[in-house]
Amino acid sequence: MNKIIERGPAGYMPDSAPSMGVELAPEGKALLYGNVVSEEEAMRDAARALLTEDNPTIFPGPQVLWDWKEDVASKAAAILDLASEIPNCKIIPMPDYRPKYPKIDVKAEINPNHPNLTILDNKIKACIFVGVHCHYANLSLRMIRAGTECYTVALCAYMGHEEAMASIRDLHAEDIQKFKEIVIEERTKLGIEWTATLPPENPSLEKEDFATLAPADYGEYRSLIMSRKGEHVAEVE
Amino acid sequence: MSSDTRPKLEKKLVDMNYLLKEAPREQHFITGAQAMAEAVKRASVDMAIAYPITPQSEVMHLVGDIYAQGHIKEYYRAEEELGTMSAIAGASRAGVRLFTATSGPGLLRGLEAIVSWPGHRVPAVLGVLTRVVNAPLSIQPDNIEMAYLMHCGAVMLHAENQQDTFDMTLAAFAIAEKVDVYIPVAVATEGFFVTHAKGYVDMTPEDMALNEFDPIAAPVPAMDNETPPARIQRDAPVQKSNFMSYLIHSVWQQEIWDSNKRAMKYIYEYLGGPIEVQNPESDVFVVASGCAAAQAREAWRYAQEDGLSVGLIKVRSIRPFPIDEIREATKNAKKLIVPEHNIIGWLCTEVKAAIPNGGIVVEGPRVYGGMTLPVELIMKEIHDALGLEYDLKL
Numbered sequence: 001m002n003k004i005i006e007r008g009p010a011g012y013m014p015d016s017a018p019s020m021g022v023e024l025a026p027e028g029k030a031l032l033y034g035n036v037v038s039e040e041e042a043m044r045d046a047a048r049a050l051l052t053e054d055n056p057t058i059f060p061g062p063q064v065l066w067d068w069k070e071d072v073a074s075k076a077a078a079i080l081d082l083a084s085e086i087p088n089c090k091i092i093p094m095p096d097y098r099p100k101y102p103k104i105d106v107k108a109e110i111n112p113n114h115p116n117l118t119i120l121d122n123k124i125k126a127c128i129f130v131g132v133h134c135h136y137a138n139l140s141l142r143m144i145r146a147g148t149e150c151y152t153v154a155l156c157a158y159m160g161h162e163e164a165m166a167s168i169r170d171l172h173a174e175d176i177q178k179f180k181e182i183v184i185e186e187r188t189k190l191g192i193e194w195t196a197t198l199p200p201e202n203p204s205l206e207k208e209d210f211a212t213l214a215p216a217d218y219g220e221y222r223s224l225i226m227s228r229k230g231e232h233v234a235e236v237e
Numbered sequence: 238m239s240s241d242t243r244p245k246l247e248k249k250l251v252d253m254n255y256l257l258k259e260a261p262r263e264q265h266f267i268t269g270a271q272a273m274a275e276a277v278k279r280a281s282v283d284m285a286i287a288y289p290i291t292p293q294s295e296v297m298h299l300v301g302d303i304y305a306q307g308h309i310k311e312y313y314r315a316e317e318e319l320g321t322m323s324a325i326a327g328a329s330r331a332g333v334r335l336f337t338a339t340s341g342p343g344l345l346r347g348l349e350a351i352v353s354w355p356g357h358r359v360p361a362v363l364g365v366l367t368r369v370v371n372a373p374l375s376i377q378p379d380n381i382e383m384a385y386l387m388h389c390g391a392v393m394l395h396a397e398n399q400q401d402t403f404d405m406t407l408a409a410f411a412i413a414e415k416v417d418v419y420i421p422v423a424v425a426t427e428g429f430f431v432t433h434a435k436g437y438v439d440m441t442p443e444d445m446a447l448n449e450f451d452p453i454a455a456p457v458p459a460m461d462n463e464t465p466p467a468r469i470q471r472d473a474p475v476q477k478s479n480f481m482s483y484l485i486h487s488v489w490q491q492e493i494w495d496s497n498k499r500a501m502k503y504i505y506e507y508l509g510g511p512i513e514v515q516n517p518e519s520d521v522f523v524v525a526s527g528c529a530a531a532q533a534r535e536a537w538r539y540a541q542e543d544g545l546s547v548g549l550i551k552v553r554s555i556r557p558f559p560i561d562e563i564r565e566a567t568k569n570a571k572k573l574i575v576p577e578h579n580i581i582g583w584l585c586t587e588v589k590a591a592i593p594n595g596g597i598v599v600e601g602p603r604v605y606g607g608m609t610l611p612v613e614l615i616m617k618e619i620h621d622a623l624g625l626e627y628d629l630k631l
Binding site: 013016017018019023024062069112113114133134135136138139142143146147158159162 | 358416417419453454455456457458482484485487488489491492494495498499502
């Protein structure tokens with residue numbers, strides 16, 4: 001296979017995948033290194049990368065982090081199932097898209113404005129993007145290809161991503177389960193012994209005590225908290 | 238007029254392929270402005286905002302009428318064009334279908350906001366009813382303003398006539414809202430020559446409209462404070478560039494032009510492709526867009542009657558520009574004549590850049606400042622290209 005899109009680092013200012021002639025896969029197909037292939041072929045290559053590269057990590061985005069529409073809970077559960085079958089897999093969320101001020105906690109999250117920081121600090125060599133809105137996924141995947149050697153997998157609910165090494169489109173919970181089964185099959189072929197184990201807790205997030213939360217704890221988002229009728233919120237910066 | 242006092246309309250909602258290709262059509266004799274407004278009527282538009290300027294005012298007046306008739310949910314007249322285009326960007330954050338239109342100086346006044354739409358992923362449809370922008374000011378036809386719009390990342394379609402104006406405006410809504418596109422689509426046509434002149438338009442039924450806008454099927458989150466997590470609202474950080482790397486600014490620009498490129502497959506799907514080619518084996522082609530294509534078509538018809546080997550290439554899509562298609566269509570051509578309604582010849586520049594042998598391009602004829610484009614000017618160039626005499630009489 002002629003690899004049009006390869007893992008990076010692609011350099012200072014790489015061409016985008018579409019400008020290199022890569023087109024999104026049609027329905028029922030997937031992309032592997034910029035080529036249209038069957039979904040299974042892309043999943044098997046992605047599974048081998050996730051099983052053999054250092055520090056495999058799943059980056060779930062807002063669309064699977066919050067239970068905001070009907071199919072999300074089953075998808076999120078399937079992602080946890082998948083993570084538990086990849087040895088030593090971590091989950092680092094991309095909870096929103098704002099640049100992190102003054103500095104991102106690279107152990108706790110990844111951000112589309114500088115995704116390479118989280119990849120490089122955690123020495124992640126294979127990752128999955130899932131539930132990230134397509135615009136931000138495209139930006140992140142391109143920046144990761146530009147500046148890191150990480151193998152990227154995109155699991156997309158819509159049309160997929162040209163920038164990822166492996167891109168699966170029209171993703172439902174059952175597709176994630178299918179990917180999990182392929183991971184198990186490839187793991188067996190590679191002779192890797194592993195008992196399904198959930199990823200570790202996110203190390204940097206403190207447990208939130210909702211009883212003692214004050215508006216100021218919401219930082220820049222405090223304006224989104226609506227006060228109750230008659231309530232006067234005095235504790236602001 | 239409040240929404241309570243307007244009629245509640247029941248419409249059959251369909252997808253764009255059905256609307257453009259299968260829905261029954263009835264012929265009407267209407268102006269280009271009416272054609273654009275009739276398309277808006279069938280597009281389930283949530284909101285229209287505009288500031289009047291000739292010759293666009295005819296379109297937005299009619300859009301105001303169809304708002305009053307209940308076809309559009311919200312409509313208001315803004316203070317001026319920068320405010321109009323900024324309001325469109327703001328309304329888009331809420332995840333709604335939007336339409337506006339402007340002309341010449343209005344387009345340039347709104348340009349600061351318009352050029353930010355693609356980066357902000359605003360899938361609005363913009364009608365551009367072209368007119369003179371230079372001093373001495375005039376309201377007459379001239380499409381030089383399109384040159385200013387060509388480099389912002391928006392998809393740009395150029396309508397030849399009233400029928401194109403109807404079909405392209407409808408298609409624009411579907412193209413703009415594709416998850417892999419999701420940038421504005423401008424539908425341009427010449428002021429007066431098309432907007433105020435009547436032509437036959439085959440229109441779909443008035444009680445049939447495009448499916449409602451789906452704010453969830455989008456590459457960016459809509460700002461919806463009633464749906465958690467509200468915190469993923471998207472745009473404030475774009476302005477906080479001191480907290481962002483230069484690389485994200487550059488890949489963001491790439492993403493917009495990639496989205497523009499992805500629109501091409503939908504231009505094929507809905508409009509039959511970015512160019513129309515007649516007599517593909519010809520040595521000499523007339524290459525034109527918009528109203529100039531109508532005159533080029535007439536010159537091509539004269540040439541057929543005279544038994545001359547002349548082809549016609551009508552360019553429907555200015556952005557994405559059909560580089561591969563034009564290169565293929567003209568690979569054996571010896572001369573390309575590019576008539577235009579502007580002084581700088583922006584289409585001519587694009588055609589020259591698209592082909593390996595730009596020396597075969599004839600720069601013109603061009604008219605501007607409100608001048609009409611007589612077919613005879615094009616015929617003269619055709620005869621010159623074929624090495625024939627032509628007695629030009631105007």
